[in-house]
Amino acid sequence: MASLETPELAWSLILQVRDHDWSRQSRGLWHLPGGELEITAGGHWRSHALIEPEVARMLDCLLPLAAHDRPWVVGQLGQSLDGRIATHTGASYYISGWEARVHLHRLRALADAVLVGAGTAATDRPQLTVRHAPGTSPARVVLDPRGRVPHEGPLFEAAADAATPPTLLLLGHDVGPMPDLPTHVRCLHLETDEATGRIRPQQVLSRLAQAGYRRVLVEGGGVTVSRFLEAGLLDRLHLLVAPMVIGSGRPGLSLPPIDTLDQALRPRVRRFTCGEDTLFDMDLRD
16 A cells, blocks of 8 residues: 655645635545545544654644644744753854754745844844745745844845745834835834834734734744743744753743743643754644
8 A cells, every 4th residue: 555655745745735725624635645634624634544654743743734724823943952042152053953944944834924033134144935845935024123134135135036035124113214125125114112112023913914924933033932922922832952052152932030830831742853853842822
């Protein structure tokens, strides 16, 4: 009997599941060489074909994000065993291994928009595109309330072709016009909090939803992911832990202090092997 044998075939199927009209049909059947794969809204599945263990783990991990039409917000961080996402100089390439980077690019392909903070955009100069897995690159969003990110690097380079994803700059209301930007870069001015000078995470998601971006990946850095987590706006957090100890440098999550452990977050957690790294998939909806 033939089987769903490889992660590449499984990923192709997950992209089909993402494009299924879940608002009209809460159950779908996908025909495999050895039988049928039944998937219901929310990501539950059962198969009458042979499924390799690695493929089953991928379905378990990613179908909850693909198999429904609800909006979602997922945070993602790659860190060391001691919770560092970069050295004290900001060096972070490559804490996560190859398989973890492929997983990140699959998350991007499932999202409508991928968001980073000003520090990550300025320091890392990321591309935020899908390159290590088949799929469509999401819109790239930079949260820059003070307008301090240099307009250079991959996010601001002139579009090479029609497939270049748009870049959205979320600026504070008092930041002036940004002239001479490429046509794929769009500026949105949002109100800032008077006390902190920051744009509230809820306002960010509301404006992105208005622009048609309902599935948002908050990719970094640690401060930005922490703000969305503190605001209770993350549905899930994918924390990829690499087998290394840095011993100093930039922490991943940083939340307000608590006095006792009964105040700590205790989300439901699933663990997946991701090459040498371990993926902790935290369900924060409860």
